[in-house]
Every structure is written in structure tokens, then in C-alpha cells.
Amino acid sequence: MSSIEPENVTNFKSWIAQQGGQIHAGVHFEPVEFGFNVTARSDIPSDATVVSIPFSLAITPNVARHAIKQLLNTEPQNWSERQLKCTYIVLHSIVEPIDPSILRHRPYLDTLPSPEQLRTPLHFTEAELSSFRGSNLFGATLDRKHEWETEWQQCKNTVSAAIAGWGQSFTWEKYLTAATYLSSRAFPSTILSDTPSLVTTETSYPVLLPGIDALNHARGHPVSWVVSAPSQTSSSQRSESSISLVIHTPTPRGSELLNNYGPKPNSELILGYGFSLPNNPDDTIVLKIGGSSAPASIASPSALRGWEVGRHARGAEPVWEAVLSAVRGQKNDTVDDDDEGSAVEDELCAADMLAEMAQGLHDRLPPFPPANTSEIRPEVLQMLEHYLEGQRDILQSLVSFAQEKEARALQMAKEQGLDIVDEEEEGDY
Structure with missing residues (x-):
């Protein structure tokens, strides 16, 4: 040292x-x-x-808004809290000379990693990102890139309208770097309270x-x-x-x-921070229930609607109830829902549907090691390995969960003396 x-x-x-x-x-x-x-x-x-x-x-939205208003002599309209803070950060690198009473954080920002040192998926090479294709993280990365690029363009237009030279220097790389600082270093504003907490709320916002x-x-x-x-x-x-x-x-x-940043799955650690943990016990997959042709699908880690399932099928019961509800909703209105045989058939159908969905998501995951290993930096390859291990383990546990539901339904049928026909066996005759 x-x-x-x-x-x-x-x-x-x-x-x-x-x-x-x-x-x-x-x-x-x-x-x-x-x-x-x-x-x-x-x-x-x-x-x-x-x-x-x-x-x-x-660095809060209010600090950023005040500085931007002073420098640009305009009030940012319809900007998100991230846009305010990212623009505030970027202005430190394009405004010369800096007035430390307005742009106060240059000594801090000078200690943060350079763009070349960042390793979130938006800093991956094309080959590195393609190695995640087939996973939810791949789609979440594309969604984030589109969202942040749209934000950046809006901010750049406002800065350019105020001072053209600053607008020319307001590059995508600078905005991406600032946004990555926020995703990897910010705390929820709930930490700045009498009882500090890392729990986000509907009214909290990220602060540096x-x-x-x-x-x-x-x-x-x-x-x-x-x-x-x-x-x-x-x-x-x-x-x-x-x-x-x-x-x-x-x-x-x-x-x-x-x-200690709190319990976070590797999907969040990779997407927001640029690192992963081996055998992360906090790993999850977010599932969303769709229509009859696609009863469920994998969703991005930031999805607001859906069910989060962890290792050992933690959190799988609400998914099961949603699939079972979808099965019942597809039935003809003339079917008597109180019929014991019908209820068992519903559970068997839901179990089959859930197992099929989980296995399909498992099979869609990319292989490891990928064919293009030589094109992937070691730290990115390690993230891919850690991430895929967790995703496969969760989906396998979900398949087992569905099989247990099926076994329970068959046992119920046996106890009730119901004659349940296995469709696969029926097809053998």
C-alpha cells in the first residue's frame, strides 16, 4: 500500500x-x-x-436545479430528477472557469472513475453485451439505453439553446458517465432523515x-x-x-x-453498479403474467408490475396464484367452479403451464462459457457467469415448485376418488 x-x-x-x-x-x-x-x-x-x-x-435535485437555473438563466421544464443531477454533473466538466459557489462538487467528481473504468452493461462492447442475449438483463440494458439517450437529447437541446458552446460539449458519453455515477453510487433520500434508511419510498429520490x-x-x-x-x-x-x-x-x-448497499440481486448489481457476487443469495427474476398464448414472461429488474421470484422459489406463490387465476379465467362460463374435479384440473393445467414457462425461460438463457469468450474482458465474463448461475438456479427451482403443485393436485384427485386422465398417456393409445 x-x-x-x-x-x-x-x-x-x-x-x-x-x-x-x-x-x-x-x-x-x-x-x-x-x-x-x-x-x-x-x-x-x-x-x-x-x-x-x-x-x-x-447532490440533490434542488441543488442541481438551482445551479442549472443560475448558469443557463432558464428553468428546466419537465426534467426528471436524474436529468437535473446528470446535467449538474456534466456542467462541471464543460463550464470554465467554474464558480465554486454554483458548481460546488468538482473536488468530489475528480475522484470518481473515468468512463474507461466503468463496467455497467452500457459500457460493454457489442460482443460483451451480445453474450447476455436471451436474458432479461439484455433487454433491460437496451431499454435503459433508449431511456437515457432520450433524456440526454432533451438536456442537450436545453443547454444548447442557452449557450451553444456548452451544448456542443454536452456529449452522450458525459451524460452516460453522470447517469452511471448515479446508478452506482446514489443513496435514497430516506438516508437523510432522523431515522436513516436504505428503503426507497414513493417520495424518495437518489442523492449522491x-x-x-x-x-x-x-x-x-x-x-x-x-x-x-x-x-x-x-x-x-x-x-x-x-x-x-x-x-x-x-x-x-x-x-x-x-x-453495505443492502440486499441486491446480481441483475441490479450488474446493471447499476458494474459488478456481481458469486452465488448471490439475493438473486431474483421478475416475472409478468401475460395472455393465454404467453402466460408469463421474464421482465426487466426495474419492472413496476410483476412478481419477483428468488432462489428456492422464494416468492413463487403469488406467481402460482396468478397463473391459476389465468387458467380459471380462460374457462367457459358454463363450467361449475365449485366442481372438485374441475378445480383439480385447473391446478394440473396451471402447474403444467408454470413449469413449461419456467423451463422455456431457462432454455432461452445464453450458454456459458459463450462462444466468443476471447472477445470478452475477464471482469465482464465473471459477471456473466455469476448472473447466469443465479438465473438458472431460480428457474430450476420454479420448475420444481410447479412439479410439487402437480403432485399435490394428483394426490388430491386420488384422495377424492377422481379419475384424472394424463393427456400424454392418453395420446399413447
Whole structure:
């Protein structure tokens, strides 16, 4: 571990201190291939506050809107919160000279990864992205690219109308980089409350927290986010609320200091962050129930409607109920729903439909290793492996779940003395 930190890090630490924040003296930023790892320069005890910043250092929609209005002399119309924050970030790289009272976050942004260091699917090569074809992540990537490009064009048009030179510099790469910072580093605004939380709500929005967002993720790592109210006591002259990251386990000298982003499936980690976890227990697939010709389909991780199924068929019961309801809805109105035989036949049909759907999704997944392995960077290949392992495991568990439903229905039929004809066996005669 080098004892000397790069100039952009020393500038950042000085800026944090000047703004009323604090970074633990034992915290060291170690340059690595994809940015920085935050390590312990000396032994850091448990329950230590690693970094603390005032609320005013957060990049929020209001901070962004205020700066944009001052610089462009216009009020952005119908912009999303992401457009506001991304434009604010991009302006730091195209406005010269920067007025630090308007564009306040340059020391922070100077420490973030360059576009070449980012590894979300929108930064994949064509060959790398094609290796995910057949999975929900492939479609989700295309959807995100279309959505973000539309946003970027709207922002670029507004900036160009205000100052043509800035509009020319407002490139897709710059907007994509800013949007990736948000997807990979932002916290929900619920963290800036009296009871900090990573749970998003209908009214929460993503915020960037300089310094708080510097640590890498470790699933289940014991950490706390602590909000401190303003204080004017003799021992503290804090004039506004602050947010602190506290790590509850000791970190020996030379070891990496880690945060906990909460339980996230590999689909979300890859799409938003650009990394994955092996055998991730939080992996999921989002399923949506369709029409009679397509009873269910795989959906993007961000789908607002649908059912999320995890490993060991966790969350499969609502999917089962939806498929069973769809089967019953297709029946002729003259069928007596109270008939025991009819109810069993419904369950058998639904079980078959669910198993067939899950197996079909499983079979559509791309192979691993892909045929074009030599064209894929090792870190992307690893993400593909981790992701496909989870997707296959979940779908196989869903097939088993459906088979258990079928076995239960057959047992019910036997107990009730019902004569259920197996259609496959019937076709053998």
C-alpha cells in the first residue's frame, strides 16, 4: 500500500474538511484498476465513524436545479430528477472557469472513475453485451439505453439553446458517465432523515453523498448511517445536520474498509453498479403474467408490475396464484367452479403451464462459457457467469415448485376418488 495519496484525493479530503465534513485519519484511498479502494492506513476500531458530511454536500435535485437555473438563466421544464443531477454533473466538466459557489462538487467528481473504468452493461462492447442475449438483463440494458439517450437529447437541446458552446460539449458519453455515477453510487433520500434508511419510498429520490459513497460493497457487512442534528455546544459547532457512516467491525491496517448497499440481486448489481457476487443469495427474476398464448414472461429488474421470484422459489406463490387465476379465467362460463374435479384440473393445467414457462425461460438463457469468450474482458465474463448461475438456479427451482403443485393436485384427485386422465398417456393409445 502506497502511503502517498494522489493529488485529487488530497484535494477532495481538504474540500470535505472545509465544508464541515470529516474523514477518519486512518482512511487511505488506494488507486486500483477501476478507481479507488478505501483501506485502513492504521488499525481502525469497531464502531468508528469513517466519514461524516453535512447534508448540504449532498447532490440533490434542488441543488442541481438551482445551479442549472443560475448558469443557463432558464428553468428546466419537465426534467426528471436524474436529468437535473446528470446535467449538474456534466456542467462541471464543460463550464470554465467554474464558480465554486454554483458548481460546488468538482473536488468530489475528480475522484470518481473515468468512463474507461466503468463496467455497467452500457459500457460493454457489442460482443460483451451480445453474450447476455436471451436474458432479461439484455433487454433491460437496451431499454435503459433508449431511456437515457432520450433524456440526454432533451438536456442537450436545453443547454444548447442557452449557450451553444456548452451544448456542443454536452456529449452522450458525459451524460452516460453522470447517469452511471448515479446508478452506482446514489443513496435514497430516506438516508437523510432522523431515522436513516436504505428503503426507497414513493417520495424518495437518489442523492449522491461525497465520501459516504466511496466504500465498496460487502453483503451483510455491519454498518450504520447516523444522522446528527445541529449543535452549538462548547465541544461542537456543527451548524447543520450531518450524515455519518459507522463501521461496526474492526479493520486492521492494510485491509479494505467496506460498506453495505443492502440486499441486491446480481441483475441490479450488474446493471447499476458494474459488478456481481458469486452465488448471490439475493438473486431474483421478475416475472409478468401475460395472455393465454404467453402466460408469463421474464421482465426487466426495474419492472413496476410483476412478481419477483428468488432462489428456492422464494416468492413463487403469488406467481402460482396468478397463473391459476389465468387458467380459471380462460374457462367457459358454463363450467361449475365449485366442481372438485374441475378445480383439480385447473391446478394440473396451471402447474403444467408454470413449469413449461419456467423451463422455456431457462432454455432461452445464453450458454456459458459463450462462444466468443476471447472477445470478452475477464471482469465482464465473471459477471456473466455469476448472473447466469443465479438465473438458472431460480428457474430450476420454479420448475420444481410447479412439479410439487402437480403432485399435490394428483394426490388430491386420488384422495377424492377422481379419475384424472394424463393427456400424454392418453395420446399413447
